[in-house]
Amino acid sequence: MGEPIIQLRHLTKRFGSGDGQVRALEDISIDIRAGEIFGVIGLSGAGKSTLVRCINLLERPTSGEVVVDGRDMLRLSSKELREARKSIGMIFQGFNLLMQRTALDNVCFPLELAGTPRREAAGRARELLELVDLAGRADAYPAQLSGGQKQRVAIARTLAASPRVLLCDEATSALDPKTTRDILRLIQDINRRMGITVVVITHEMKVIEEICSRVAILDRGRLAETGAVEEVFASPKSEAGRRLVYPDGVPAEVLSTAADQARVVRVAFNGGTSYQPLIASLAIDCGVKANILGADTRNIDGRAFGTMLLGLPEDGAEKALAYIRSQKDITVEEAADCHG
Amino acid sequence: MAEQLIALLESWGVSKAASQVEYLLDFPELLDQIWQTIYAPAAATLLAYVIGLPLGIVLVIGEKGGVRPMPGPLMRVLNWAVNLLRSVPFLILMALVMPLSTLIIGTSVGTTATIVPLTLAAAPYVSRIVEISLREMDRGVIEAAQAMGCSPWQIVTKVMLPECRPSLINGATNASITILGYGAMSGAIGGGGLGAVALMRGYGRHWLVVMWAAVILLVLLVQIIQSIGTALSVKSDRRINHSESKRRKRK
Numbered sequence: 001m002g003e004p005i006i007q008l009r010h011l012t013k014r015f016g017s018g019d020g021q022v023r024a025l026e027d028i029s030i031d032i033r034a035g036e037i038f039g040v041i042g043l044s045g046a047g048k049s050t051l052v053r054c055i056n057l058l059e060r061p062t063s064g065e066v067v068v069d070g071r072d073m074l075r076l077s078s079k080e081l082r083e084a085r086k087s088i089g090m091i092f093q094g095f096n097l098l099m100q101r102t103a104l105d106n107v108c109f110p111l112e113l114a115g116t117p118r119r120e121a122a123g124r125a126r127e128l129l130e131l132v133d134l135a136g137r138a139d140a141y142p143a144q145l146s147g148g149q150k151q152r153v154a155i156a157r158t159l160a161a162s163p164r165v166l167l168c169d170e171a172t173s174a175l176d177p178k179t180t181r182d183i184l185r186l187i188q189d190i191n192r193r194m195g196i197t198v199v200v201i202t203h204e205m206k207v208i209e210e211i212c213s214r215v216a217i218l219d220r221g222r223l224a225e226t227g228a229v230e231e232v233f234a235s236p237k238s239e240a241g242r243r244l245v246y247p248d249g250v251p252a253e254v255l256s257t258a259a260d261q262a263r264v265v266r267v268a269f270n271g272g273t274s275y276q277p278l279i280a281s282l283a284i285d286c287g288v289k290a291n292i293l294g295a296d297t298r299n300i301d302g303r304a305f306g307t308m309l310l311g312l313p314e315d316g317a318e319k320a321l322a323y324i325r326s327q328k329d330i331t332v333e334e335a336a337d338c339h340g
Numbered sequence: 341m342a343e344q345l346i347a348l349l350e351s352w353g354v355s356k357a358a359s360q361v362e363y364l365l366d367f368p369e370l371l372d373q374i375w376q377t378i379y380a381p382a383a384a385t386l387l388a389y390v391i392g393l394p395l396g397i398v399l400v401i402g403e404k405g406g407v408r409p410m411p412g413p414l415m416r417v418l419n420w421a422v423n424l425l426r427s428v429p430f431l432i433l434m435a436l437v438m439p440l441s442t443l444i445i446g447t448s449v450g451t452t453a454t455i456v457p458l459t460l461a462a463a464p465y466v467s468r469i470v471e472i473s474l475r476e477m478d479r480g481v482i483e484a485a486q487a488m489g490c491s492p493w494q495i496v497t498k499v500m501l502p503e504c505r506p507s508l509i510n511g512a513t514n515a516s517i518t519i520l521g522y523g524a525m526s527g528a529i530g531g532g533g534l535g536a537v538a539l540m541r542g543y544g545r546h547w548l549v550v551m552w553a554a555v556i557l558l559v560l561l562v563q564i565i566q567s568i569g570t571a572l573s574v575k576s577d578r579r580i581n582h583s584e585s586k587r588r589k590r591k
């Protein structure tokens with residue numbers, strides 16, 4: 001572990017042009033180390049799939065650099081690219097097995113491409129099916145297998161090419177919780193036993209927690225933050241990170257670590273106007289961008305009750321506080337033990 | 341038996357019953373007509389696939405975003421040519437290519453000569469049928485193959501064609517029935533077969549019994565082709581039926 005095996009440098013991907021242009025990825029730089037399980041998480045549409053597809057060039061980046069296992073992917077000829085892809089396995093949410101081939105023949109597929117003699121290929125494929133715990137279903141067609149079993153066949157199939165890297169795009173998103181755990185265990189097992197570097201794309205925190213060592217958080221095409229999973233989960237530094245880690249709001253004890261917010265204040269609404277106008281007028285009247293760190297408010301008959309935690313930048317915090325204090329039916333206090 | 345049949349038909353008021361029954365009971369002649377009904381369209385279907393299958397593949401993989409994109413102008417010309425050939429009514433096409441038939445087969449009349457216009461009419465049709473089948477292909481599976489380092493050629497031969505096999509077989513059944521129909525029509529201008537029998541003897545000489553007999557035989561032929569085609573397609577489709585145990589026993 002240590003050496004980067006996948007290096008993404010200033011990766012940018014845009015779809016279309018003109019008004020309808022989609023900025024799927026903006027200036028993403030990530031190093032993924034050999035032997036680790038690296039997670040990429042983000043909400044739907046954040047660009048996760050696009051990012052992982054840029055690694056094996058299923059999608060060509062608009063600009064930037066992709067280096068996998070020492071190879072500058074964008075410089076390869078199409079023949080060299082096909083060779084390079086053989087050492088980058090990929091599994092998908094939809095499994096993408098060949099429906100007209102048996103499980104065994106699916107696993108044989110990459111070996112066929114490599115020109116391995118039929119008998120030898122079948123032998124190797126049987127070993128791999130055994131590894132994924134499917135030895136008994138070698139002659140079954142995908143239509144006869146459950147989702148979890150299909151994903152196992154897909155994993156065995158990518159392993160047949162002896163890849164150095166395994167890309168998983170929402171590989172467990174179509175599976176139930178128990179099967180998800182089993183497949184994640186299998187992926188972890190493969191990572192440990194074969195030293196294959198794994199990149200896991202997901203929108204579920206659970207998946208990251210379960211097997212990843214480091215994680216990158218994508219937010220609308222940008223890299224919000226990246227780091228060791230425990231650190232990011234203990235104290236998410238970005239807005240997107242907090243939204244993912246605390247989808248229901250930030251508990252008070254985490255606030256002390258909201259490092260990029262200089263001042264954290266607790267605002268209590270006692271039946272005045274609802275809170276959106278407050279945030280908006282803070283921005284418009286005071287030029288202060290308040291960050292909602294957490295909220296527990298209720299709208300009753302158009303009047304707001306409850307409390308909200310706001311992060312305020314250092315310059316402008318006083319101005320904002322004065323402004324909030326001047327509002328009717330709103331009280332404000334500095335949140336405890338928050339030192340920025 | 342013949343006399344009884346003639347008597348029966350005459351009792352129904354069928355005119356020219358004697359010559360009709362005599363014609364229908366001439367089995368060698370009838371078999372020859374059935375054979376002519378089959379062989380020209382069969383040969384044409386085969387030749388049409390020789391041209392139409394690669395063309396259909398190119399129409400799918402050559403487009404923008406396809407497995408092996410080809411120059412836009414080339415694709416437009418191909419699409420245009422296919423549409424053009426398909427929009428010429430078959431009988432007119434047949435008359436138009438008579439000189440070509442003379443050139444290739446040496447004559448422009450007779451059943452064999454109809455193979456040329458039949459092929460020419462069927463090839464663009466077949467290419468569209470193939471195109472439709474290949475478009476059913478799950479894009480995800482093609483991406484998985486690309487991610488495994490498949491070349492475009494390998495994707496066509498190892499992924500698209502085998503995965504679309506059931507649909508391609510259905511398409512071929514469809515195509516051969518359509519071409520059989522064209523073949524029957526070709527009876528109007530010199531071709532042989534049941535179509536010609538129904539048209540020339542049946543309709544032309546007002547031999548209504550012969551006409552209906554020929555039509556019924558054509559319907560039966562179509563039914564047989566359809567049944568065989570459907571059975572083959574279903575049997576080859578691994579997404580349905582086929583229990584594992586059956587397969588094991590065959591080994």
Ligand SMILES: Nc1ncnc2c1ncn2[C@@H]1O[C@H](COP(=O)(O)OP(=O)(O)OP(=O)(O)O)[C@@H](O)[C@H]1O
Nearest residue numbers: 015022024042043044045046047048049050051203
């Ligand atoms: N081929 C394409 N053409 C145009 N826009 C695209 C294309 N592929 C993706 N996008 C856009 O790029 C953005 C990122 O998409 P992407 O599929 O990478 O998101 P994601 O994070 O994987 O989402 P999900 O969790 O829903 O799979 C989206 O706005 C999407 O609409």
Ligand SMILES: [Mg+2]
Nearest residue numbers: 048049050170
């Ligand atoms: Mg996705």
